[in-house]
Amino acid sequence: KAGVTQTPRYLIKTRGQQVTLSCSPISGHRSVSWYQQTPGQGLQFLFEYFSETQRNKGNFPGRFSGRQFSNSRSEMNVSTLELGDSALYLCASSPDSRTDTQYFGPGTRLTVL
Amino acid sequence: AQSVTQPDIHITVSEGASLELRCNYSYGATPYLFWYVQSPGQGLQLLLKYFSGDTLVQGIKGFEAEFKRSQSSFNLRKPSVHWSDAAEYFCAVGLTSGTYKYIFGTGTRLKVLA
Numbered sequence: 698k699a700g701v702t703q704t705p706r707y708l709i710k711t712r713g714q715q716v717t718l719s720c721s722p723i724s725g726h727r728s729v730s731w732y733q734q735t736p737g738q739g740l741q742f743l744f745e746y747f748s749e750t751q752r753n754k755g756n757f758p759g760r761f762s763g764r765q766f767s768n769s770r771s772e773m774n775v776s777t778l779e780l781g782d783s784a785l786y787l788c789a790s791s792p793d794s795r796t797d798t799q800y801f802g803p804g805t806r807l808t809v810l
Numbered sequence: 811a812q813s814v815t816q817p818d819i820h821i822t823v824s825e826g827a828s829l830e831l832r833c834n835y836s837y838g839a840t841p842y843l844f845w846y847v848q849s850p851g852q853g854l855q856l857l858l859k860y861f862s863g864d865t866l867v868q869g870i871k872g873f874e875a876e877f878k879r880s881q882s883s884f885n886l887r888k889p890s891v892h893w894s895d896a897a898e899y900f901c902a903v904g905l906t907s908g909t910y911k912y913i914f915g916t917g918t919r920l921k922v923l924a
Contacts, residue, residue: 755909
């Protein structure tokens, strides 16, 4: 089975721009979660999508949004980028229930200049 | 409050030496416990997980972890470290309810000396 894929792998943007990141989960997985990883804050949960609905949301401003499509692929959007948004964005997929193991993609490295 | 503590931010060991990475958690219910490894610039790879049953869990790459309920610990061990094990290791607790699926520790960065 193919693993979780994320595109693009690297991205450079300037302050004020917006960005869209994409995540394709493992086939058959319906839950997709997004995390932001920075050296200072570690791994922080952004949100989780399940069957095209946002099931949970972490403590991030409304500039961070996401969606999930019927094939379980998910996108994350960040509007009005700030320097502090520079991070590794990780996507994780799992089959269904809360106790299922999450499998992570390689991440998208976003640099905001 | 739920939390995961990895007390060692950095650990340096010589190749061939044994390794133990510590993880302590605070969670009221029965925990689901995970260890992930992250190589530089990469995503997280699952090493092993504990859901129930035998408290000594075997994982990939020769790693094992032992769940000790009385100590609220889930320490990761490897008898002989290889240079390729240099990476960052994260312990996580899976939550059965609430907003967060996982709570991650802050990670332990392992350096291996040749």
